[in-house]
Amino acid sequence: MTLDGFSAVVDPATTGNEMYRFVRELYPLCRSITGNGVRKTLDEIKTHIPITVHEIPSGIQVLDWTVPKEWNIEGAYIKNLNGDKIVDFVNSNLHVVGYSVPVKQTISLEELKGHLFVDPEHPDWVPFRASYYKANWGFCLSHNQLMSLTDDEYEVCIDSSLQAGFLTYGEYYLPGECSDEVLISAHICHPSLANDNLSGIAVVTFIAKLLRNFPLHYSYRFLFIPSTIGSISWLALNEQHLSKIKHGLVIACVGDPGKFTYKKTRQAETEIDHAISHTLRHSGRQYDIEDFSPYGYDERQFCSPGFDLPVGCFMRTPYGKYPEYHTSADNLDFVRPECLAESLVQCLLALAVLEDKEIDVNQKPKGEPQLGKRGLYRGYPNGGVDDLALLWVLNLSDGRHSLLEIAERAALPFPVIKKSTDALLSCGLLRKTSNHRTGHTVDGV
Amino acid sequence: MTLDGFSAVVDPATTGNEMYRFVRELYPLCRSITGNGVRKTLDEIKTHIPITVHEIPSGIQVLDWTVPKEWNIEGAYIKNLNGDKIVDFVNSNLHVVGYSVPVKQTISLEELKGHLFVDPEHPDWVPFRASYYKANWGFCLSHNQLMSLTDDEYEVCIDSSLQAGFLTYGEYYLPGECSDEVLISAHICHPSLANDNLSGIAVVTFIAKLLRNFPLHYSYRFLFIPSTIGSISWLALNEQHLSKIKHGLVIACVGDPGKFTYKKTRQAETEIDHAISHTLRHSGRQYDIEDFSPYGYDERQFCSPGFDLPVGCFMRTPYGKYPEYHTSADNLDFVRPECLAESLVQCLLALAVLEDKEIDVNQKPKGEPQLGKRGLYRGYPNGGVDDLALLWVLNLSDGRHSLLEIAERAALPFPVIKKSTDALLSCGLLRKTSNHRTGHTVDGV
């Protein structure tokens, strides 16, 4: 069974629950752009798919950047004059500004305030902050906590380390019948934030896990990388390889109940853009298609002008457009099993469209063939074949239209067109061509 | 006088009444895709235009189809136990399912019901049904009649014949100055249904009748054919000839008071598409322009991928979009003389645009010529020449714009542009080029 038949073997409810459990396991880990939290996250991913873990040494030059020192943290707190830990890393890894340098001292409240970050609009929430490339330290806390600070002095302790080490990322290559690749990437550098981006990690992991069960046209490359420096590093190390990448998706923020959002590739109007737009149009749900912009996730790097890869970004509510974004409220309540499952299904639907390279030719192109005598007219034995879809497929199967183009022009969902195509192939009214949808070289075929 | 002057000699009211009378004469005949009803219909058309009648033998292979046996019917009824004919073909030819095989027997009400067709949403109306390619018999009746059937048994009789014979169609070729053709087609296979398609037959007949009075650029080919098998047959028999067809229209459902609807050719953006869109835009009436779809009338065959002829479909309310469609309510009350006349005029306006191949060149293209000294500025002697139209024609008559393109860009009706063009030609400010609007070969010129 090719990927277009995935819905027969994937139960969204079951898979949604599995993905949610996976998010829950990953949630407590303290990830950053380097360090042991990333390694533990990759270990968890390995329980699902056989990723390769890469370790890039600190100090290595990657494009215009340098791999930073590795950051790890054992604990951190703010103690009041009574000796109570009023802010403690044990309670939430968000409490420490990512990449904080080590500190242990007693300082005045006034001085301390220069190192504290809050979200006054949501006084109960703890914001997420990091300072990767500028040495600094700080704490994040709720605005209410901040308001309750009345002592003159506080003891602050951050038991972190910044040392020559490694930048760690995971990669999984799933070979298909041709060496052209689809790149699918999630960022793995955020601590306890469920939607941004444990949801993305879960959906990408499960796409990979499910694709292993199908014969594939394309080879697939899955990346689990820290934002920016991770994609920069991967691009730097794989530059000679990039021409293989024919389509790509960055997947992030896909566990909330918001509407789907797809941000197009820089090139726009590529196959991945059309495939996702088509499947969203027929999803029966609200969605937005946004033009490319150079702000966002790792598509910024993949779509930089020197690479210009056809990589789009698939989300539900986009970064910065939901109040919980980059706060403690992006938690396990904000992400839902059924939302993860819907996101997975949308991605699989679009990949099934990409996978289909079929271009068929109507063998009776002059006039309509008589469908009735082939049992295809208003009463196809297997049922469910749409008369109008049959007519559209026959009319447009002139060797110049892909199934996706036929589906678009007919304003019918791809699976409906596919089913009609299969029926017409069975009775000989269509024949597959050796043409493929794109001019890409297909190896081993 | 060329066709653009038709409005000086065609009185819509008179012609509307003539077309309506023609519809009324054709209404009682029992047409189907073959048989004597078709022959009688063609005989009536012959009283207006000298069509040639073609007879294609049953059993002949035409493209993917086979010409079916000829069907004729003498009478039919359902009798109750009292011997009353409660359903009788004499009252309406819609009562018998088209192509019903002969039957005479007494059957239970239960069994009879398997052969009865009604329209429960309109309990007084009799639906139209046919079964051309699957041997069957049946009766159509009103839902109220069905409800009144209470006897245990009924006698059914259909005195029909299905025998080797012919498929009959009519064709009229009207030569113009060049051998390029405009194809205009109406289907003639429906029994007593006034709008679908006696209205089409009337409008096509009168287009042909009127065009005979004008010198024509194109040659015109008018077809009066049974749906599907008729166009399939004509295409099969005239395949070598099809490259002559430069534009075409299928005309159907043009007698009701609904808004105009034009369904574009498969190629879309052809000259006929532009000509009809332009004239409808300036019709002062509501209209819809629809994209091609492979469901509908004989444009399905003309626009099949192996032919892909530039044939659109001109209608008022489209098939299936009015409740009277394919019922006894599509009768002589549903069709109106003035609606037939409006449809005729719209078609003639569009054909006048197609006929005009003129491309003119401004002889004073540098700056505006001084219109005042030629009596053309704000006070043209014949009146009615629009100053703005004069300026548009002068500005765009650079040898690259047809009159239709000028009219479209000026957002003015074609006849207004034409009148201004004539005024500018008269005073020498324009000169006709030998360029024509299309690259089509023009014979004998």
Place this chain on the structure above:
Amino acid sequence: MTLDGFSAVVDPATTGNEMYRFVRELYPLCRSITGNGVRKTLDEIKTHIPITVHEIPSGIQVLDWTVPKEWNIEGAYIKNLNGDKIVDFVNSNLHVVGYSVPVKQTISLEELKGHLFVDPEHPDWVPFRASYYKANWGFCLSHNQLMSLTDDEYEVCIDSSLQAGFLTYGEYYLPGECSDEVLISAHICHPSLANDNLSGIAVVTFIAKLLRNFPLHYSYRFLFIPSTIGSISWLALNEQHLSKIKHGLVIACVGDPGKFTYKKTRQAETEIDHAISHTLRHSGRQYDIEDFSPYGYDERQFCSPGFDLPVGCFMRTPYGKYPEYHTSADNLDFVRPECLAESLVQCLLALAVLEDKEIDVNQKPKGEPQLGKRGLYRGYPNGGVDDLALLWVLNLSDGRHSLLEIAERAALPFPVIKKSTDALLSCGLLRKTSNHRTGHTVDGV
């Protein structure tokens, strides 16, 4: 400082007041398409910029037209039987129909009425009329004045002259670094009408005056010409020179408080069209972009098919769309200093976009360069550099996008893009190419 920095040296309030004073000085003069009113107007312009005055003799053939006799007027009145001057040229030069032939006679009220023009919809206003190419005489007065005429006879006197003389226009050529030209034109043929077109004269004069302070890429040619016959004459006399003109603007009706209106060039989508559309889109004000039409001001002549120059028309409320148009209500109250200033600024913004021919190339096109280490990320020392603008400029500076194209795609104002570009050039992330935005030959570079 190049033109894009004009806002640092031009104070809109001061300049608006200067332009308004200039309008006030020009207002009383009795201009027409020829004559001493035009000469005096050009003399006033000379106090600001060193225009050359051209005198074209009456009777000269220019394209399809003939330069008319020169018209001058000393005075005019209508006297009632009491000897009172009830209409007097001294009060308003609008009272006399432009180009009226001399007359002095006593005539009946009835006959007089054939020579009187009023605006009944605005009974207090005096309309403006002229009859340049048809010998006639007449008076314009308010409808209320007309209603008060009760005497049987009136003495009419128009002390005008129509003699062999000259058509007079002004021209100012401001050389830039290349000989390609921008043409900017205002009409100067209307008597006491403030918006149409003293506003245009003032804005064009001040554009010229300000541009003299900047090094310029283009050479600029400013025309102060009577409508129609003036542009016709200039085109006739400069035909061999026209290929130098790469962009152009006709400026008229720019002193009222209405929204901006830009009428595109006949070619449409030229650089001037894009430059003005872009600046209006970011003006924070209401505006309309209209397609070219062959009715309007001198763009009619510049855009005639034999020349087809890329000349658009910049206005606020267009001709004929405000009730004061061509009446005595188009006076010094209708035009406002701040509106003149806004119009000037919009034109300068668009010219600054035209002047910028820069195409830059990202020197670190693979991935994003690390802005932070260059002090460009979230805290640029000079402030005001927009992060998103930096990312857009980097992403699109691939040697194929002009700054205007980047600004358009980023949906950011040109000056914001320009500022980011300068910051990126300073730190070496961008380098200027020798490519220019257009393929135009650049002399002396």
